[in-house]
Amino acid sequence: RCARECIDIAYGFFTPLEGFMGREDVDAVCEKMTLRDGTLWPIPIVLDVKDEQIQAKKIKEGDTILLTYSDSALAILEVEQIFRFDKIKMAKAVLGTTDEKHPGVRMLNGWENTFMGGKITLVNPPRFQPPFDKFWYTPRQLREKIAEKGWKRVVAHQTRNVPHSGHEWLMKGAWFSANGELPVEKLKTGILVNCIIGPKRMGDYIDEAIALCHHKLCEARYFRDDIHLVSIALWDMRYAGPKEAIFHAILRTNLGCTHHMFGRDHAGVGSYYDPYDAHRIFDQISEEKLSIKPVRILEWWYCPVCGEVTYSGLCAHSKERQKFSGTLIRSM
Amino acid sequence: RCARECIDIAYGFFTPLEGFMGREDVDAVCEKMTLRDGTLWPIPIVLDVKDEQIQAKKIKEGDTILLTYSDSALAILEVEQIFRFDKIKMAKAVLGTTDEKHPGVRMLNGWENTFMGGKITLVNPPRFQPPFDKFWYTPRQLREKIAEKGWKRVVAHQTRNVPHSGHEWLMKGAWFSANGELPVEKLKTGILVNCIIGPKRMGDYIDEAIALCHHKLCEARYFRDDIHLVSIALWDMRYAGPKEAIFHAILRTNLGCTHHMFGRDHAGVGSYYDPYDAHRIFDQISEEKLSIKPVRILEWWYCPVCGEVTYSGLCAHSKERQKFSGTLIRSM
Numbered sequence: 001r002c003a004r005e006c007i008d009i010a011y012g013f014f015t016p017l018e019g020f021m022g023r024e025d026v027d028a029v030c031e032k033m034t035l036r037d038g039t040l041w042p043i044p045i046v047l048d049v050k051d052e053q054i055q056a057k058k059i060k061e062g063d064t065i066l067l068t069y070s071d072s073a074l075a076i077l078e079v080e081q082i083f084r085f086d087k088i089k090m091a092k093a094v095l096g097t098t099d100e101k102h103p104g105v106r107m108l109n110g111w112e113n114t115f116m117g118g119k120i121t122l123v124n125p126p127r128f129q130p131p132f133d134k135f136w137y138t139p140r141q142l143r144e145k146i147a148e149k150g151w152k153r154v155v156a157h158q159t160r161n162v163p164h165s166g167h168e169w170l171m172k173g174a175w176f177s178a179n180g181e182l183p184v185e186k187l188k189t190g191i192l193v194n195c196i197i198g199p200k201r202m203g204d205y206i207d208e209a210i211a212l213c214h215h216k217l218c219e220a221r222y223f224r225d226d227i228h229l230v231s232i233a234l235w236d237m238r239y240a241g242p243k244e245a246i247f248h249a250i251l252r253t254n255l256g257c258t259h260h261m262f263g264r265d266h267a268g269v270g271s272y273y274d275p276y277d278a279h280r281i282f283d284q285i286s287e288e289k290l291s292i293k294p295v296r297i298l299e300w301w302y303c304p305v306c307g308e309v310t311y312s313g314l315c316a317h318s319k320e321r322q323k324f325s326g327t328l329i330r331s332m
Numbered sequence: 333r334c335a336r337e338c339i340d341i342a343y344g345f346f347t348p349l350e351g352f353m354g355r356e357d358v359d360a361v362c363e364k365m366t367l368r369d370g371t372l373w374p375i376p377i378v379l380d381v382k383d384e385q386i387q388a389k390k391i392k393e394g395d396t397i398l399l400t401y402s403d404s405a406l407a408i409l410e411v412e413q414i415f416r417f418d419k420i421k422m423a424k425a426v427l428g429t430t431d432e433k434h435p436g437v438r439m440l441n442g443w444e445n446t447f448m449g450g451k452i453t454l455v456n457p458p459r460f461q462p463p464f465d466k467f468w469y470t471p472r473q474l475r476e477k478i479a480e481k482g483w484k485r486v487v488a489h490q491t492r493n494v495p496h497s498g499h500e501w502l503m504k505g506a507w508f509s510a511n512g513e514l515p516v517e518k519l520k521t522g523i524l525v526n527c528i529i530g531p532k533r534m535g536d537y538i539d540e541a542i543a544l545c546h547h548k549l550c551e552a553r554y555f556r557d558d559i560h561l562v563s564i565a566l567w568d569m570r571y572a573g574p575k576e577a578i579f580h581a582i583l584r585t586n587l588g589c590t591h592h593m594f595g596r597d598h599a600g601v602g603s604y605y606d607p608y609d610a611h612r613i614f615d616q617i618s619e620e621k622l623s624i625k626p627v628r629i630l631e632w633w634y635c636p637v638c639g640e641v642t643y644s645g646l647c648a649h650s651k652e653r654q655k656f657s658g659t660l661i662r663s664m
Contacts, residue, residue: 172646176508181591181625183615185608187645221648222638259513276517283515293513306554308640313519314504316553 001107002047003069004198004234009045010075010122011138013233015254020047022081022117030093033243040250040289042243043094046085047077048112054082059116066123073123080118087111095240097272104238104269132197135211135232142192142231143256149226151190153178155259155295156252158266160196160237162213166324168222169300169309170263175227177295178259190227192257198236207232231255241266241273242281246290249282253292263297299323333439334379335401336530336566341377342407342454343470345565347586352379354413354449362425365575372582372621374575375426378417379409380444386414391448398455405455412450419443427572429604436570436601464529467543467564474524474563475588481558483522485510487591487627488584490598492528492569494545498656500554501632501641502595507559509627510591522559524589530568539564563587573598573605574613578622581614585624595629631655 008014016039021029024036026044035041049059059065063079087108088098095104128136137145146154155178157171171191179189193214197207211232218228233251238244244267249260266278274280282294299312301321312318340346348371353361356368358376367373381391391397395411419440420430427436460468469477478486487510489503503523511521525546529539543564550560565583570576576599581592598610606612614626631644633653644650 172643173505173508175646176505177512180509180512181627183611184628184630184645185611218648220637223646224648227646279515279517295513296516298516305552311504313516314507314555314559316556 001198001236002067003074004236005045005047006067006069006075006120006122007126008234009120011140013139013251013254014045015139017041017045019077019080019119020115020117021045023083023085023115025117026085026090026115030090033246040246040285042246042250043238043240044090046111046115046117049082049114049116050112051114054114075123076121077116078118078121079116082114082116084113085115087113094243095238095272099272102239102269102272104240107236107238131208131212132232135195135215135230137231139254139256145229146190146192146256149190149229150186150188152188153180153182153259154190154192154257155261156248156255156257156292157191157193157261158196158248158252159193159210159214162209163217164324165302165309166300168217169311170261170297171223173300173311174259174261174295174297178293187224187227190229191223192252192255193228193230194252194255195230195232196235196237197232198234237267239267239269239272241268242277245278245294246281246285249290249292249294253290257292259293259295261295261297264299333530333568334399335406336568337377337379338399338401338407338452338454339458340566341452343472345471345583345586346377347471349373349377351409351412351451352447352449353377355415355417355447357449358417358422358447362422365578372578372617374578374582375570375572376422378443378447379449381414381446381448382444383446386446407455408453409448410450410453411448414446414448416445417447419445426575427570427604431604434571434601434604436572439568439570463540463544464564467527467547467562469563471586471588477561478522478524478588481522481561482518482520484520485512485514485591486522486524486589487593488580488587488589488624489523489525489593490528490580490584491525491542491546494541495549496656497634497641498632500549501643502593502629503555505632505643506591506593506627506629510625519556519559522561523555524584524587525560525562526584526587527562527564528567528569529564530566569599571599571601571604573600574609577610577613577626578617581622581624581626585622589624591625591627593627593629596631 009017021044028034028036029041029044033042061079061082065077066073067075067077091098091105091108155174175191182188195211215230217223218225245262252260262278265275279296300309301323303310303315303317303321305317305320306315341349353376360366360368361373361376365374393411393414397409398405399407399409423430423437423440487506507523514520527543543562547562549555550557577594584592594610597607611628632641633655635642635647635649635653637649637652638647
């Protein structure tokens with residue numbers, strides 16, 4: 001996780017962060033959902049470290065240390081702060097629970113209690129194996145790609161799923177929501193399918209399948225290639241529901257997106273969050289704090305009366321409808 | 333036509349017009365697509381009159397006269413101006429053609445060459461026979477209905493057609509475009525299906541069928557009744573393509589709509605206009621001049637590869653697709 005987050009920080013996925021957070025930032029994130037300077041930020045980005053390691057290597061504040069990954073040099077950390085933080089406080093603030101069944105709580109419980117904050121400088125760029133290499137874009141590369149495609153608006157689709165028809169139409173509907181009143185003779189709105197790469201909970205799809213299946217939707221021309229792009233982002237899902245929704249919004253703002261889809265129970269797990277908590281949290285956030293526009297989406301379902309996939313906000317056959325369920329498909 | 337337009341003027345369908353146009357307004361409409369005060373207006377609203385009638389009844393400027401319809405008193409006209417106007421100039425400016433095959437030109441050719449301009453006051457409210465009575469709302473009543481439904485945004489569907497699946501999805505897509513970034517737990521965007529009632533060209537549907545079939549889409553619950561409303565407007569289609577598109581936008585602004593759908597070849601006929609002229613004309617009109625937002629729409633088609641109705645802006649199977657054609661269906 002730390003290696004992935006080093007890369008994210010270094011390439012600007014986590015702008016305005018330039019390093020791992022110190023205590024003041026983590027405090028502000030937990031208490032006010034902002035950085036210490038007031039910038040909206042919902043999830044701590046921290047580097048935990050074993051006390052024995054600090055003692056063995058005599059690391060102290062002010063040092064510059066080399067972080068390694070699989071025995072290769074990864075990044076330089078300027079150690080600004082070494083601090084302890086109450087993980088229970090963190091879990092309550094970010095995840096709203098300390099229940100060990102919550103995968104985000106389990107992740108947190110696996111961390112040490114000591115953290116090092118400070119600026120990160122990448123030493124070696126990451127190398128991606130196929131098929132990931134062709135979906136890897138840094139934020140700068142992605143913005144260039146978006147400019148090249150001539151998109152004025154980009155609506156992000158957060159996914160840790162192999163797409164089914166429900167997702168396909170969720171994306172189609174969101175394209176209309178984002179395109180709004182723009183001219184259509186030359187399309188200027190694109191869909192960015194941004195796949196989360198990193199450990200997930202049991203039963204989630206493997207990363208390769210997610211990216212390749214989304215790309216296949218375009219290859220098989222269910223989506224025109226001038227309005228569709230698949231990319232990956234390195235992130236260890238916290239399943240933090242509404243707070244993770246805000247995190248996703250910030251992440252995709254950094255990727256050059258203007259809109260972001262939020263479906264039912266976005267980044268949720270079990271019944272820890274109301275299915276529409278991740279919609280409601282955006283009601284409280286002003287446009288000055290978050291420029292990306294949330295595209296809130298109800299359910300797409302198959303309706304045997306309409307004889308097609310349709311939208312719960314439009315179709316009134318709620319008794320007859322057949323739901324798509326990613327959870328059910330994953331369980332098979 | 334004049335009776336229908338008296339009613340439109342009196343109830344505010346044609347706001348800011350308070351009567352039939354005088355020469356200065358008609359001149360400005362033809363030359364600059366505005367009223368003489370600079371307000372955007374694309375189509376002359378005029379009352380033509382037989383010269384013999386003026387002579388027989390000794391009508392002169394400054395008179396107040398009673399207009400009748402089927403021997404009943406309809407409205408009072410304060411005759412501000414009696415003037416002649418070159419109908420060829422009018423046809424060229426508004427319709428872009430003087431070809432007699434164009435139904436708008438034929439309508440114009442049927443008019444007299446003399447016109448009376450002046451303020452209109454309705455004497456007797458119109459009575460509508462079933463089924464039209466339940467679809468008749470004045471602009472004021474419609475705004476009340478919209479408030480009652482809790483809609484913050486309303487996207488107008490202009491129609492002179494019995495809907496097919498292509499129209500159904502055109503409306504669904506436009507709902508997303510209009511709803512944009514609004515919350516969805518309580519829907520605040522509605523579709524107003526505003527059916528044009530009045531003489532049309534040969535082969536067009538009869539008025540009753542248009543309104544009833546659209547209403548049936550809601551009764552049969554293809555659309556939820558909290559996002560769908562059918563109403564009628566009295567208007568003799570000019571088939572003026574892009575200029576009529578602007579007229580429709582002004583009309584629906586007066587009905588309380590915030591958005592207006594414009595599909596392929598909106599209000600066009602034959603090949604007098606490019607299918608997307610009615611999209612492009614809105615590129616030149618600033619938001620200060622026209623507050624309603626155009627929702628420009630490409631084609632919805634049936635795609636046998638996707639196995640469903642889909643959008644030409646999204647689906648890349650343009651070779652395999654099967655078009656819906658209202659023209660074909662009307663001809664059957």
